[in-house]
Amino acid sequence: MQRIYLDHNATTPLHPEVKKAIIESIDVFGNPSSLHEDGRRARTLIEDAREKVAGLINADPEEIMFVGSGSEANNTVLSLVSCSGARCSLHAPVESDLVISTIEHPCILETSKCLKNRGTTVKRIGVDKRGLVRMDDLQQAVSGNTSLVSIMMVNNETGAIQDVERALEIAHASGAMFHTDAVQAVGKIPLDVKKLDVDFLTISAHKIYGPKGVGALYVKKGTPFCPLIRGGHQEMGRRAGTENTLGIVGLGRAVELRASEMKAESERLTGLNRILREGIESRIENIHFNSDPAYCIHSTLNVSFEGVEGEALLLYLDYEGVEVSTGSACASGSLDPSYVLLEMDLPIEFTHGSLRFSMGRSTTREEVDYVLDVLPRIVKKLRRMSTVYGGER
Amino acid sequence: MSSWLYTEKVKDHFMNPRNIMFDDEDFQFDAEGKTGNIKCGDEMIFYLKIDPDTLTITDCRWKTFGCASAIASTSVLSEMIKGMSLEDVRNITNVDIMNELGGLPDNKVHCSVLGDKALAEAINNYYRGHGMFEKVHDAESRIVCECLNITEEEIEHAVLEGARNYYQLQEMTKVGTSCGKCEEDAKERLAFYLDKHFGINVCVQT
Numbered sequence: 248m249q250r251i252y253l254d255h256n257a258t259t260p261l262h263p264e265v266k267k268a269i270i271e272s273i274d275v276f277g278n279p280s281s282l283h284e285d286g287r288r289a290r291t292l293i294e295d296a297r298e299k300v301a302g303l304i305n306a307d308p309e310e311i312m313f314v315g316s317g318s319e320a321n322n323t324v325l326s327l328v329s330c331s332g333a334r335c336s337l338h339a340p341v342e343s344d345l346v347i348s349t350i351e352h353p354c355i356l357e358t359s360k361c362l363k364n365r366g367t368t369v370k371r372i373g374v375d376k377r378g379l380v381r382m383d384d385l386q387q388a389v390s391g392n393t394s395l396v397s398i399m400m401v402n403n404e405t406g407a408i409q410d411v412e413r414a415l416e417i418a419h420a421s422g423a424m425f426h427t428d429a430v431q432a433v434g435k436i437p438l439d440v441k442k443l444d445v446d447f448l449t450i451s452a453h454k455i456y457g458p459k460g461v462g463a464l465y466v467k468k469g470t471p472f473c474p475l476i477r478g479g480h481q482e483m484g485r486r487a488g489t490e491n492t493l494g495i496v497g498l499g500r501a502v503e504l505r506a507s508e509m510k511a512e513s514e515r516l517t518g519l520n521r522i523l524r525e526g527i528e529s530r531i532e533n534i535h536f537n538s539d540p541a542y543c544i545h546s547t548l549n550v551s552f553e554g555v556e557g558e559a560l561l562l563y564l565d566y567e568g569v570e571v572s573t574g575s576a577c578a579s580g581s582l583d584p585s586y587v588l589l590e591m592d593l594p595i596e597f598t599h600g601s602l603r604f605s606m607g608r609s610t611t612r613e614e615v616d617y618v619l620d621v622l623p624r625i626v627k628k629l630r631r632m633s634t635v636y637g638g639e640r
Numbered sequence: 641m642s643s644w645l646y647t648e649k650v651k652d653h654f655m656n657p658r659n660i661m662f663d664d665e666d667f668q669f670d671a672e673g674k675t676g677n678i679k680c681g682d683e684m685i686f687y688l689k690i691d692p693d694t695l696t697i698t699d700c701r702w703k704t705f706g707c708a709s710a711i712a713s714t715s716v717l718s719e720m721i722k723g724m725s726l727e728d729v730r731n732i733t734n735v736d737i738m739n740e741l742g743g744l745p746d747n748k749v750h751c752s753v754l755g756d757k758a759l760a761e762a763i764n765n766y767y768r769g770h771g772m773f774e775k776v777h778d779a780e781s782r783i784v785c786e787c788l789n790i791t792e793e794e795i796e797h798a799v800l801e802g803a804r805n806y807y808q809l810q811e812m813t814k815v816g817t818s819c820g821k822c823e824e825d826a827k828e829r830l831a832f833y834l835d836k837h838f839g840i841n842v843c844v845q846t
Contacts, residue, residue: 556682558707559654566655576681577707577751584681596705599681632660632711634674634683634703 251569251614255607262456268500289492296499303502305439312482317430317451318354320464323475324426324447325358330473343394344368348380350587378407393423400432404587406547434505457501461494517545526619548604551597554636555629563625574601647742653715654708661701673762682706684758709748714755734837750800787818799833
């Protein structure tokens with residue numbers, strides 16, 4: 248059966264051109280740190296990729312460090328807050344505040360919990376019903392003690408685009424550094440780190456048709472830094488470990504392709520998202536959209552269906568060839584429903600009945616039409632057996 | 641198809657659940673039982689038709705706001721109980737349902753007890769409605785940890801949510817973390833529920 252993949256926020260398939268670039272480099276085995284020719288070949292590929300990544304966000308190549316994942320990049324940045332060793336390049340005050348939002352990726356939330364246990368004051372800023380971080384609260388929370396503010400650029404579950412410019416202004420006004428987890432934004436919306444004046448920015452390859460296991464962290468020139476992984480001179484001493492040459496090649500090519508494909512794709516997906524949204528709205532009653540094109544990214548549509556449990560819905564769709572994700576507890580493995588939707592004050596039953604459609608470069612009008620054909624039937628089937636849905640409403 | 645998350649049987653019962661209560665069918669029942677809560681993410685109602693002379697289940701229906709595991713396991717259960725006496729039905733354990741289904745992932749067992757519990761509640765309700773109070777299995781749960789007011793039900797719940805040893809049970813329920821007097825009792829309950837729901841036999845050492 249042909250699969251309709253609408254889970255691009257989870258991960259993306261390799262772009263055929265990325266695959267080609269990786270295959271072409273597959274025999275490059277040299278250690279990029281070696282001085283001989285095999286080493287130099289690998290080094291050249293890595294530095295070439297670095298330039299491409301820098302190019303996409305208007306950074307200087309030396310401001311880009313390669314890491315193993317977006318999660319690693321985020322962990323690296325947050326770890327700076329508690330770093331206060333006498334000989335460390337980062338002279339953060341021992342008692343420093345970290346300010347984050349409540350809808351950050353778990354790699355930020357969990358790391359901040361750990362920092363809290365180590366004595367850092369962590370302030371968590373909530374969101375409004377739209378899923379946008381409350382800037383008033385952020386303003387209140389940031390003080391002269393704050394060393395770092397970290398607010399994601401685009402939320403992975405709802406696609407809500409955060410007011411990073413304003414958050415950054417608030418952070419810098421108090422002398423705090425600013426980090427944004429931009430894994431859901433890079434390659435989808437234009438980004439200029441110089442114009443934005445951000446201190447740290449996280450990129451992940453597999454969200455933009457690159458390979459898994461590689462990402463990049465932008466660190467503004469002159470920003471205090473301390474490595475998370477120590478013991479090697481790689482990445483200008485910022486990240487020990489022999490570079491993942493093939494992964495980095497893939498990331499470089501992926502980024503390059505995003506630069507040329509992004510604009511047309513965003514226009515196309517904006518249209519498809521609207522068709523999907525309006526189609527669901529006209530075919531299925533008693534629903535609630537958790538995404539809104541007015542402030543959400545074009546590729547994401549999150550919607551809740553009253554009276555329907557999300558995991559069952561997801562698996563019926565899977566059976567029909569459609570792949571999506573849900574905020575339902577039963578699908579998470581942890582038995583907790585989506586904290587992002589709960590933070591938006593969405594009634595908990597709606598959280599359990601939510602689906603996230605995330606479109607990408609392979610998504611077509613035919614696919615959207617197919618979803619609109621099968622989805623109403625499945626929702627109807629589940630509602631007929633639901634304890635909490637009186638059909639006649 | 642190995643790529644399916646669950647066994648073929650689970651898939652079959654999920655895709656084509658048996659004995660669903662449809663509003664338009666106008667199914668006449670003698671007892672109903674409800675468990676779960678929409679706020680917790682799952683809810684189940686069982687409807688039973690019972691022969692008053694033999695106290696056997698002649699037919700049943702059910703409804704749920706639940707995931708694939710809840711749907712499949714309740715569907716299987718609804719097939720198993722037809723023709724059975726109420727007392728025999730009570731002896732059906734979670735492991736029996738699992739075996740019938742050919743297994744479920746561990747983190748899904750929680751979902752599968754939903755039908756079981758709604759069914760038990762329906763049976764109790766039948767007995768109550770017919771004045772057979774001595775047959776009602778009191779749902780009130782015994783307190784194990786006196787300090788923190790932790791019941792057997794909470795321990796059972798923790799086991800279903802993934803507690804596999806005393807340390808994990810304590811992490812999840814805080815049982816025995818105050819005076820510690822109930823440790824032996826709690827460990828015994830832990831072993832009991834691990835066996836009941838997962839067929840895991842553990843040696844309980846205190």
